[in-house]
Amino acid sequence: MILLAATTQSCSSSKKNTKAIVAPAVVKTAPSSESIVIDIEEPRVAENNTAVAQSQTTAIPNTPFENIQPSISTPEREVAELHATGIQRNYDFAPTIHYDLRKPQFVMIHHTSQNSIAQTIRTFQLAHTQVSSHYVIGRDGQVVQMLNDYQRAWHAGAGKWGNITDMNSVSIGIELDNNGSEPFPDLQINALLILLNNLKSKYRIPQTNFIGHSDYAPGRKDDPSTYFPWETLAERGFGIWYNANYLAPPPPTFNSTDALRIIGYDTSNLRTAERSFKKKYIRTDVSSELTPYDIMVLYDLYRKFY
Ligand SMILES: [Zn+2]
Structure with missing residues (x-):
């Protein structure tokens, strides 16, 4: 299990509000292969919303972020993790290519x-x-x-x-x-x-x-x-x-x-x-x-x- 920290920060204070986001699975990066392999051994939600225990392996295509070292926690790393694995650990995750970041208001x-x-x-x-x-x-x-x-x-x-x-x-x-x-x-x-x-x-x-x-x-x-x-x-x-x-x-x-x-x-x-x-x-x-x-x-x- 990986814990990702999303922080809110003051401009001149080191105090921070931290929300822990639970990532879905252990990520293993295969250096020479075309994909990231994720082993999931968590319950997932079936179509009728019944949680079923199931072990599976999901292949997710390469992303531009995949070479970022996992040990370094940066906003870019957190985005890469979420992009590759999603937030909801109980759901299948298949990333779409159609999205924006949000506009400032x-x-x-x-x-x-x-x-x-x-x-x-x-x-x-x-x-x-x-x-x-x-x-x-x-x-x-x-x-x-x-x-x-x-x-x-x-x-x-x-x-x-x-x-x-x-x-x-x-x-x-x-x-x-x-x-x-x-x-x-x-x-x-x-x-x-x-x-x-x-x-x-x-x-x-x-x-x-x-x-x-x-x-x-x-x-x-x-x-x-x-x-x-x-x-x-x-x-x-x-x-x-x-x-x-x-x-x-x-x-x-x-x-x-x-x-x-x-x-x-x-x-x-x-x-x-x-x-x-x-x-x-x-x-x-x-x-x-x-x-x-x-x-x-x-x-x-x-x-x-x-
Ligand atoms: Zn200020």
Whole structure:
């Protein structure tokens, strides 16, 4: 029996959620033959769903992954194992050639809290860190891609946005080289805008689905920092912003908690959600309660985008 680990990871923490997936059988690779031979001595489900004990040998065609060493556990290895053997150990597995990886539906923006793009690239390449992102953007505007957009990076970790609790599976992670207490240079933001434009048109990502790590994991993550120009992004169609010149009091029926929840915030801890909202949209006041002004901002966003 082989245990494969599927992990969900934070961008700056080594904590991980691990799900054990039980692979179906012992895999033996025949170096000079045309196929991988799998010996199965497990019960399998017959047509009438009755489990029957049966020993059989199944030949599965070569895959591009077959020469990967079994002792090395990497995401590529895990995909190769699943591709060759399937997940359901009780069912026959005959892989089809017709499939896609899943399209990204969100973009999540981070700052690295590090001092150089080289340091971040090294962090994402070290085995023990268990963190990664699809793109890293340097202070000078250099864009480095580290994963294909369809692959699942480990950048979001635990959190909730709307009903999504596994953001790694549906998002592209972009890390901006920034120590967390400095402005983001124009060169870097311009490079980000070009990248976001490509991603938005390529995957048809809605404007509201460009979010920050702090939106998804309020209280645990605060990136990107209050220096990040969300307003500039929103003007170009990435994320949302309000019109400070036309704020109006909401009607008495307006429920600010519902509005936060509709935007995406996890309101199970309302104070944490409100603080995260204020840190992004108000900035000068990051207390944990909405003022009448904050509620007008929230109402404006709600009215415009939801
Ligand atoms: Zn982050």
